[in-house]
Amino acid sequence: MPCDSAIIKDVYTLSPDLKVADALKFIHEKDVRAMPVIDKDGRLVGVFSLSVMLKNLLPAVAKMEDGLQKLGFVVGASTGIAKRLQKEQLQTVAETMEKDVTVAHPSTALWEIIRIMVKYGSPVPIIEEDTGIFVGIVSEQSATRDLEQRIAALTPKDNEE
Amino acid sequence: MLPEETVHHATEVIFGLNPMIVATSILVVAYGFIISEKINRAVISLLGAGALAFTGVLNHELMIQGIDFNTIFLLTGMMVIVAITKRTGIFQFVAILSAKLVKGNPRLLLIVLSLITAVFSALLDNVTTVLLVVPITLLLTEQLKLPAYPFLFALIFFSNIGGTATLIGDPPNILIGSAVGFGFMDFVYNVGPASLINMVVLLVIFDFMWGRKFVTTDKAREHLLNYDPYEALTDTPLLIKSFLTLSLVLFGFIVGHGYGLEPGTVALTGAAFLMLLDIYKMNAEDQSHKVQEGFKEVEWETIFFFMGLFILVYGVEHTGLLEMLAQKMLSWTGGDMATTGYLILWSSAILSAIVDNIPFVATMIPMIKSMGAEMGGEAAIEPLWWSLSLGACLGGNGSLIGASANVMVASFAERAGQRIPFLKFMALAFPLMLLTIAISTVYVWFVFFG
Known part of the structure; x- marks a missing residue:
C-alpha cells in the first residue's frame, strides 16, 4: 500500500535564504512545528523546526552522545539562553536547518513511512525519486486520517479476512 | 647458543623453520601494523597470536601460559566498577564544586581541574577520567569565556x-606490577x-604560560x-555504593598484596560486589x-588486544x-x-611518545x-622497573597519539568544535615531556642510583 493518499501537498515551505527571525515569525503565525526548506528549483534542501532550533541553543558538549547527560546544575541561565537565540535569529534558515533528513517517495509503502515516523519523528518529507523535487509531507495526522478513511471503506468481505 | 626450549620446539615449527625467526617475523609484522594504525590493534594482535599457533611456535597450553590473567582481570574489573560509578555524575559534581570553591577564578580553575584529573586518573583509569572531565571543562571554559x-x-x-x-593508574604500570608482583603502595x-614533583613543576609552567594571563568577566x-x-x-544511593566498593577495592589493593591476593582478583571481586549492590532487590x-549494561561498558577491544599481545610477546620470549x-x-x-636504568627511561619515553606504549612495555x-x-637478582633490578614505569607513562605526553587518553581528549574536543592541532600540541608537549623525563632522571639517580 503506497503512501500517496496520505500525502499533504498543500504545505507551507521556507526559502533557505530567509532569516531565522522571519522563519520563526512565519512558524508562529501558521502554528506549525516544522517546515520543509525548498530551493528555487523546488528541491528539498532541509527541514527547519523548532526542535532543531532549540537543539542548536544547547552547548556542544550537551548534544554529544558521550557528552554531558544533565544540565540541571546550570541555574539561572535563562538570560544566557535567550541571548543565544537572539544570535541564532540573525542567521539564515540554511545555516540552522536540519540537512540530514530522512525522506520518502510517493511510491514508498505506508508501513515504511510509519516506521520512519516512529524512528525519526513526524512529518516525513516526500520527494520525487528521480528529480528530488518536493512533493509534500506525510504527518502522523495525515497517515492516521488516511487509515481511518480506509476503515470506513472496508467491506464485510475485508473484515472476514 | 639457543636456549633448550627453543631446540625442543624447533622440531614442531612449520617446515622445520627456526622458531625464533618465525616468532620474531610474526611480532615485527604485527607491531608494524599496530604502529601504522592501518588495521585495528586488537584484530592484529589476535591474528598474530593465531599465526604463532598455526606455525607451531606455541601450542595451546603455552598460549594460555603466556596470557597474564592478573592484568586481564584487573582491567576488566576496574572497567566495570568505573562504568557503574560514572553513572552517578560524581565527576561533574567534583568539577563544579571545585570551580565554585575557587569562585570561578580562571587561574585557580586550571590548577584544580588539573589536580582533579590527576587524582581520578591515579585511582581509576585515565581514559574514563578524561572522558568525564573534558565535557564539564568545556562547559566551564565556555561559561567563563576562556580558551579551552x-x-x-x-x-x-x-x-x-x-x-x-599508582599500580592501576596507567596500563604500563598494570603490566609491570602484575609481571613483577609489585603492590599498590610500591608504586x-x-x-x-x-x-608529584613533575605535577608541581608543570603547574608552575602552565600558570606562567596561560593561567596568569586568563581574563574573564565578573x-x-x-x-x-x-x-x-x-x-x-x-x-546518590549508587554513589554511596560505588564509593564503598572503591574504598574496599583500594583497601584490598593495599592490604591484599601482603596476603598474596593479586590486584586482578581484588578488582574483579570488587566489580561483582558493586554489581550485587546495584541489582539488589531487582x-x-x-x-x-x-549486569549486561555494566559488562557492555568494558572495552573489549583493549582486553582482546592485551590477550593477543601477551601471546605475541610470549612467542618471542619463549624462543629466546x-x-x-x-x-x-x-x-x-x-x-x-x-x-x-637511564637507557630504559629515555628510550621508553621517546618511543612511548611516538608509538603505543603498551606493546613496548x-x-x-x-x-x-x-x-x-x-x-x-630480582631485588637488585627493581630500579629498572621504576625507570620503565616513569619512561613509558610520562612518555605518553609527548604527542597526541602517545596515550589512549590523549587520543580520547583530541577526538572529543574535535567533535565539540575545539580541535587540538597535532603539530601545535606536539611542539609544546614533546619538550615538556622531555622536561618531565629529565626531572625523573634526576629523581631515579637521587633515589636509586646515586
Whole structure:
C-alpha cells in the first residue's frame, strides 16, 4: 500500500535564504512545528523546526552522545539562553536547518513511512525519486486520517479476512 | 647458543623453520601494523597470536601460559566498577564544586581541574577520567569565556602524570606490577614522588604560560557561582555504593598484596560486589539488564588486544629472542645498573611518545626480567622497573597519539568544535615531556642510583 493518499501537498515551505527571525515569525503565525526548506528549483534542501532550533541553543558538549547527560546544575541561565537565540535569529534558515533528513517517495509503502515516523519523528518529507523535487509531507495526522478513511471503506468481505 | 626450549620446539615449527625467526617475523609484522594504525590493534594482535599457533611456535597450553590473567582481570574489573560509578555524575559534581570553591577564578580553575584529573586518573583509569572531565571543562571554559586549549592540554598531561603514580593508574604500570608482583603502595612510594614533583613543576609552567594571563568577566563568574553541583549527581544511593566498593577495592589493593591476593582478583571481586549492590532487590529480568549494561561498558577491544599481545610477546620470549636482546643491551651498558636504568627511561619515553606504549612495555618486561640473573637478582633490578614505569607513562605526553587518553581528549574536543592541532600540541608537549623525563632522571639517580 503506497503512501500517496496520505500525502499533504498543500504545505507551507521556507526559502533557505530567509532569516531565522522571519522563519520563526512565519512558524508562529501558521502554528506549525516544522517546515520543509525548498530551493528555487523546488528541491528539498532541509527541514527547519523548532526542535532543531532549540537543539542548536544547547552547548556542544550537551548534544554529544558521550557528552554531558544533565544540565540541571546550570541555574539561572535563562538570560544566557535567550541571548543565544537572539544570535541564532540573525542567521539564515540554511545555516540552522536540519540537512540530514530522512525522506520518502510517493511510491514508498505506508508501513515504511510509519516506521520512519516512529524512528525519526513526524512529518516525513516526500520527494520525487528521480528529480528530488518536493512533493509534500506525510504527518502522523495525515497517515492516521488516511487509515481511518480506509476503515470506513472496508467491506464485510475485508473484515472476514 | 639457543636456549633448550627453543631446540625442543624447533622440531614442531612449520617446515622445520627456526622458531625464533618465525616468532620474531610474526611480532615485527604485527607491531608494524599496530604502529601504522592501518588495521585495528586488537584484530592484529589476535591474528598474530593465531599465526604463532598455526606455525607451531606455541601450542595451546603455552598460549594460555603466556596470557597474564592478573592484568586481564584487573582491567576488566576496574572497567566495570568505573562504568557503574560514572553513572552517578560524581565527576561533574567534583568539577563544579571545585570551580565554585575557587569562585570561578580562571587561574585557580586550571590548577584544580588539573589536580582533579590527576587524582581520578591515579585511582581509576585515565581514559574514563578524561572522558568525564573534558565535557564539564568545556562547559566551564565556555561559561567563563576562556580558551579551552590550555585546559585540554593540562588535562592530558595530568591524566598521564596522575596515572603514573599508582599500580592501576596507567596500563604500563598494570603490566609491570602484575609481571613483577609489585603492590599498590610500591608504586606510590617509588614513582609517586616523581609524579608529584613533575605535577608541581608543570603547574608552575602552565600558570606562567596561560593561567596568569586568563581574563574573564565578573558577570561570567557570577553565572558560574549560581551552578548547583548537587544537581549534577544523578544517583546518590549508587554513589554511596560505588564509593564503598572503591574504598574496599583500594583497601584490598593495599592490604591484599601482603596476603598474596593479586590486584586482578581484588578488582574483579570488587566489580561483582558493586554489581550485587546495584541489582539488589531487582527482579531477574532487570538484574540481567543491569549486569549486561555494566559488562557492555568494558572495552573489549583493549582486553582482546592485551590477550593477543601477551601471546605475541610470549612467542618471542619463549624462543629466546628477548633474552638475546637483553644480553645485547647489557653489553652496551656494560652491565651498569644506572646506565641501563637511564637507557630504559629515555628510550621508553621517546618511543612511548611516538608509538603505543603498551606493546613496548609488554616486550620490555621479559627482557628486563632476564637481566636479573646478571645484575644481582630480582631485588637488585627493581630500579629498572621504576625507570620503565616513569619512561613509558610520562612518555605518553609527548604527542597526541602517545596515550589512549590523549587520543580520547583530541577526538572529543574535535567533535565539540575545539580541535587540538597535532603539530601545535606536539611542539609544546614533546619538550615538556622531555622536561618531565629529565626531572625523573634526576629523581631515579637521587633515589636509586646515586
